Amino acid sequence: MKHERSTGEVQETAALCALGCLSQHDARAFKNHLEEGCTVCSAELRRFEGVVGSLGLTASDAEPPVYLRELVAAHVEHGTRDAVQRAAGEAEKMPPKRAPARVRSPLSAWSRVLSWAVALACAVLAAYSYYSWKQSEQSVQDRTAELVASRSDAEQLSKMLELERGRSRELEHLNAILERPGARVLLLTGQEPSSPASVAIFWDVARRRWVVTGRLPQAGPGTEYKLWYVTKTGRYGAGMLQQDVQGHVFTILEAPESGTEVSQTVITLEPTGGSAQPTWPVIASSGK
């Protein structure tokens, strides 16, 4: 059904279509409607397409890196060479015009030589174009590979930088604790001689904080490390430990109340979410 005049609904559909924001179903239905020849909708769509064309100018300019122009220039060069190559190829395919065998004037003999010379020149030109094109293609591939490698390096460096920043923040925490009066350090080592587990608890007595840092074997799927402490009155869970992908542990937990005598600290592997009592193996502990 064609519209006789523009309505709010027509304007809405046309505006969303121009912005490319209609669902696939609605866009198809609107396209079919336009193909039926609705001039009202066509005019509205054209009006809003003009707006969409201008909206891009509301973004700020940004200068692209120089190498992008070189890539476009290389693309342009390929296009030109391809055209020459195609022309040369077509010239080669053309059947040679033979002069009648009976009459061989000096001019036709000269023409024959000339056509062979042209064909030969075209063949040489085509070979040279192909060689140059391959060279440029290789050059573009090399640049692309360099670009990919540079990006990979940049990402790697970015990750390392983030890691170093994290370590730096950790050290600031530890230094702040050690500078406070009454600070203590509890050391936990692995249960087996070959275990890489080595954890230290920096006890900020004044602020009742435990900063736990060190290295533990990577916890398997569905498991997490939990820190426990033992006093005269019992065994208590201090909290779950956060571990990064490299096995490094850094977690800030609430410490026992001031004056509590902690006789032992233990780290166990627990199911994700923890448990009220240690259920899985002891991975590291401080001496009794």
Added chain:
Amino acid sequence: MELSDLIEKIAAGEASALLSLYDASSSVLFGLILRITGDRFASEEELVEVYKLIESRAARCDPKEVSAAGWILSTARDCAVERRRQMRRDSPKPDRIETAPTPSSESQSQSTPGPFADARKRALAAIESLPPEQRVAVELAYYAGMSPGEIAAQIGQPRAAIKTRIRLGMIKLAEQLK
């Protein structure tokens, strides 16, 4: 040389005209693509693809239907929005609200390449004249390629209200840019 002349030459197979078009428009298109994707690496890749696309589609640009500047900007915008959607599919995360401050008409007119200077001045004045809620809806649809439903979910407003804001905003822009 006018942008429309360059497009015409590209359509006629004059490959070097593409480089002239690049010189005349790359900073505008790169700025647009960068704002849409929000990713510099992706924008660099996309810019080259846009010029290849312009070359292959130049014959379809009808100066009677649309301005050359509008046509290349729309081509770049469509590519960039598609890239943005692909990036969101590959790495789903909450969409940013694209309400980055638009440069004022005075500050941009000096740095804008010649063929775009006047049109930019008018486009900036037009978008600045919209009420904030209409401007946000139009910008999210244009820069993030979001549907009215997605915009409604993003800013916590009814879908019908978003559609109305887009309609009213686009009508006002059309009147200003006439």
